Amino acid sequence: MRLLKLIPDNTNISFLKWRFVALGLTLALTIASVALLMTRGLNYGVDFAGGLMIETKFEQTAPIDELRETVNRLNLGDASLQQFGSADTVSIRLPLPEGAEAGDQEAVQRVVVQVQDAIRVGHPDAEFRRVETVSGKVSGELIRSGALAAIISAIGVALYIWFRFEWQFGVGALLTLLHDVILTLGFFSLTQLEFNLNIVAAILTIIGYSLNDTIVVYDRVRENLRKYRKMDIAPLLDLTVNETLSRTIVTSLSMIFALSALVLLGGDVIFGFAIAMLLGIFIGTYSSIYVSAPLLIYFGVGPQSFLPPDTGKAERVAPRP
Numbered sequence: 006m007r008l009l010k011l012i013p014d015n016t017n018i019s020f021l022k023w024r025f026v027a028l029g030l031t032l033a034l035t036i037a038s039v040a041l042l043m044t045r046g047l048n049y050g051v052d053f054a055g056g057l058m059i060e061t062k063f064e065q066t067a068p069i070d071e072l073r074e075t076v077n078r079l080n081l082g083d084a085s086l087q088q089f090g091s092a093d094t095v096s097i098r099l100p101l102p103e104g105a106e107a108g109d110q111e112a113v114q115r116v117v118v119q120v121q122d123a124i125r126v127g128h129p130d131a132e133f134r135r136v137e138t139v140s141g142k143v144s145g146e147l148i149r150s151g152a153l154a155a156i157i158s159a160i161g162v163a164l165y166i167w168f169r170f171e172w173q174f175g176v177g178a179l180l181t182l183l184h185d186v187i188l189t190l191g192f193f194s195l196t197q198l199e200f201n202l203n204i205v206a207a208i209l210t211i212i213g214y215s216l217n218d219t220i221v222v223y224d225r226v227r228e229n230l231r232k233y234r235k236m237d238i239a240p241l242l243d244l245t246v247n248e249t250l251s252r253t254i255v256t257s258l259s260m261i262f263a264l265s266a267l268v269l270l271g272g273d274v275i276f277g278f279a280i281a282m283l284l285g286i287f288i289g290t291y292s293s294i295y296v297s298a299p300l301l302i303y304f305g306v307g308p309q310s311f312l313p314p315d316t317g318k319a320e321r322v323a324p325r326p
Contacts, residue, residue: 016247020294021239024302027295035184038191045194048087050201053148057113059097059120060089060135063128067095075123081116089199094134096199101138113138151205155186158209162216166223174223177300178216181292185215188288189281203278211285214260218253218293225249226301238306242298257290 050058061067069086072095076084082100089096097120102112117136124131159182167175186208193200225245233241264286267279 016250017243018247018250019243020246021243021299021302024295024299028299031184031292031296034191035187038187038194041191041194042187045197047190047194047200048197050199053151053201056101056138057099057116058135058137059099059117059133060094061097061124062094062132062134064093064130066092068128069095071127072097072124075127076120079119079123081119087197151202154205155208155212158212159183159186162212166220170223170227171306173301173304173306174227177297177304178219178223180300181219181297182212182215184292184296185211185285185288189285192284193281198277198280201277203275204281207278207281207285210282211289214285215289215292218256218289219297221249221252222246222293222297226298230306238302242301246294246298253290253293257286260286 061072067088069088073084073086076086076097076099081102085098087096088094099116099120102116121131121133159179162182163175163179165175166178189208189211193204222245225248226242229236229241229245229248233244236244261283264279264283267275268283271279
């Protein structure tokens with residue numbers, strides 16, 4: 006029985022022909038993502054923002070405006086309400102009551118009961134699915150720890166590739182990782198999906214996936230640089246990407262099928278994680294072809310880049326006996 010091949014062995018796609026278009030698209034998306042992060046920011050979940058969160062589900066579309074008026078009449082502080090996952094579910098966020106930072110759980114429970122009783126008056130069908138509380142101190146520590154984990158992992162990856170290959174490969178891998186992370190954060194800023202610890206875990210996983218794909222491409226580039234000493238760098242990179250294309254496509258499709266099932270059937274709890282991972286697979290596959298590889302051209306890598314220096318001395322030949 007013949008094995009199924011999604012990508013034929015003789016595939017020869019000129020990816021690098023479109024590198025300038027890809028560069029423009031990459032810069033535009035990166036700048037837009039940074040602008041969104043600076044203007045709209047991220048919709049931090051209770052993990053990072055701190056406070057009290059009550060997740061409420063209705064049998065019909067959640068009446069957010071009515072619920073906001075109901076909660077504001079309780080004078081419990083600045084309330085934030087938004088749809089959570091689906092149109093019939095709403096997330097109600099409130100600041101922690103006095104004493105909660107000191108561990109007074111009774112004060113928190115009184116606020117929860119007040120909100121639930123007020124909502125049940127007009128909506129007896131309301132189902133209160135989840136209640137979470139995080140102090141401001143803990144949320145600040147979580148933000149620092151999450152950011153530090155992402156930064157350290159990215160720098161560690163770049164240093165490893167630097168020593169494993171050459172500095173051009175290390176810088177290229179780091180810029181590729183930054184591209185993938187920034188675009189993912191930009192997506193969450195645009196959609197205002199809740200950004201919590203699950204998303205941090207997804208970003209760290211995306212870094213690992215992108216790194217794996219980048220190393221596969223870079224390792225084959227190094228092999229081809231030694232094998233084809235007279236080939237220009239652009240055709241050599243095209244050859245490399247085509248040689249690794251089958252592995253990239255099969256891996257990406259496998260991940261996409263699994264993550265699509267999680268997005269559609271996994272429920273609200275892991276929706277953010279699954280959508281971040283799904284987006285990260287698309288971005289990581291694109292960046293391994295149109296970011297990490299073309300960067301080597303801009304860094305001046307060529308077939309002669311890593312040859313040992315010529316000392317000008319002729320090789321000595323031992324005299325015949």
